[in-house]
Amino acid sequence: MxxxxxxxxxxxxxxxxxxxxxxxxxxxxxxxxxxxxxxxxxxxxxxxxxxxxxxxxxxxxxxxxxxxxxxxxxxxxxxxxxxxxxxxxxxxxxxxxxxxxxxxxxxxxxxxxxxxxxxxxHWRYMDVVGEARRRLDGRPVRLALGVWLDKVPPVPWWTRRDASGGQVIEQAVHVLDLARLLVGEVAEVSAHESGYPPDQAEGAVGAATGALLRFRDGAAGIIGATCLLGWKHRAGLEVYAEGIALRISEDRLVIDSGRGHEVVTEPGDAKxxxxxxxxxxxxxxxxxxxxPYEDALRTHRLACAVARAAVSGTPVTLDGG
Ligand SMILES: NC(=O)c1ccc[n+]([C@@H]2O[C@H](COP(=O)([O-])OP(=O)(O)OC[C@H]3O[C@@H](n4cnc5c(N)ncnc54)[C@H](O)[C@@H]3O)[C@@H](O)[C@H]2O)c1
The missing domain is CATH 3.40.50.720 (NAD(P)-binding Rossmann-like Domain)
Structure with a gap:
């Protein structure tokens, strides 16, 4: 076939x-x-x-x-x-x-x-994500810290807000998706946005966004994104549960349970x-x-909620929040 x-x-x-x-x-x-x-x-x-x-x-x-x-x-x-x-x-x-x-x-x-x-x-297909879930072993995550610290991607439409939607919708959505997978659904977000990328003005995407998430089970989340750098500095998610700290990025998982760092390397086959x-x-x-589209829709709605909260300056409640 x-x-x-x-x-x-x-x-x-x-x-x-x-x-x-x-x-x-x-x-x-x-x-x-x-x-x-x-x-x-x-x-x-x-x-x-x-x-x-x-x-x-x-x-x-x-x-x-x-x-x-x-x-x-x-x-x-x-x-x-x-x-x-x-x-x-x-x-x-x-x-x-x-x-x-x-x-x-x-x-x-x-x-x-x-x-x-x-x-x-494709982050959902990374081995290190499965390993992170195993290491949490059912322990609820109480804190998630996600970042996307990068450059402006070299495509002409990206800096226009009405073309790309901004960095959270365009890029940090990978991190939000991972947060949903490891922590759960988000009930409420508030956010703040600052400045424009180099040589850009009104109508452009924000240069930096900071967001605060309240998950449905009460866990706290913080997301930071910027496109002010000339290089991809870091993108990933840290999660903290009782007695364990996990740092997940596209190339590795770093595990700390108080006995030093253990590093698991991602084989890089997810794409x-x-x-x-x-x-x-x-x-x-x-x-x-x-x-599937239906599940990605939840992640997309979360990213849109962060973008809306950042522009309006008002917290946004999500379905079920
Ligand atoms: N998952 C990932 O790792 C990943 C990586 C890179 C890009 N992306 C996403 O993929 C999307 C595209 O990114 P890209 O870097 O390939 O952009 P790009 O600008 O290189 O390519 C987009 C193409 O779409 C074409 N296009 C626009 N409107 C069209 C239409 N109505 N019908 C047919 N073609 C049309 C453009 O002419 C262009 O050639 C973005 O949303 C980006 O976020 C995802």
Missing amino acids: TCHIGFVGAGNVAARHARVLSGFPDVRITGVADTDAARAARLARECGATPYDSHTALLRGERLDAVYVCVPPFAHGSIELDVLAAGLSLFVEKPLALDEETALRVAAAARDRRAVTAVGH RRVDRAFVDAVLRRGEDVRA
Whole structure:
């Protein structure tokens, strides 16, 4: 059995997924759509696929099993709805959208269609995340400290708030997703935002965000994000429970239970596993999609709540809070 895949969006992250998928013997990438014809042509050439200038042309032109949606936050919505209406499986790169409403509409359509969906929260496939859960061994986390301390990514849309949604929605969403996984759902957030990235002014994303989270079970969380650096300084989550401190990043887990540090190195296979799990689900061979759209929607709503609290200066209560 072969899984026929089309791409919408042919930029950086699409190229990464295409490289991984091209290594799977049971996958064929047959079509690539991008509103930038040169980009569609380049990635299509690399994959031996046909280029298209829109997702509608792709859906008309190819017989597909699944579509990877790898567009910037502002472009989500009608693409996913059309893919679902065509009865196809859907992989969406995070963030789900600029806002909550678009993602809620897509989630409802995916539910109606009982579609196979997955979202690019590949951190959920890191071995160190599983190891962190084992080490907690049921002990409730009382404090979570998450950071995303980075540069402005080299894509033209990122610094515009109305195109990317800001750093929390765009990047720190990985950390928020991990916090939900290890601590639980969040009941309330408050946040503060400061300044603009270098050479940017009003209308741009904030340069720094600090957020305070109250989890439903009473645990406390603090999230910090900045894009003021010229390099990726640190991204990850620390969690604290009785007698144990865990520090998780994309390359390692550091465990401290009072007898010195123990370091567990991440093998770095998560970006392959997220694609493998999706393809297996599409081909009905496996059930290891760890962030289906419905679940990623909760993370997205949390990120949107932080962004809203930061702009309004008022705490935001989430469902069930
Ligand atoms: N999970 C991860 O690790 C990870 C890593 C990188 C990027 N991402 C996410 O992937 C998304 C894309 O990032 P990128 O770096 O690939 O951006 P990019 O700018 O390199 O690529 C986006 C592409 O989408 C195209 N596009 C825009 N609107 C379109 C439309 N309506 N139809 C078809 N194509 C359209 C653009 O022309 C562009 O080629 C972002 O939301 C980003 O956060 C996730």
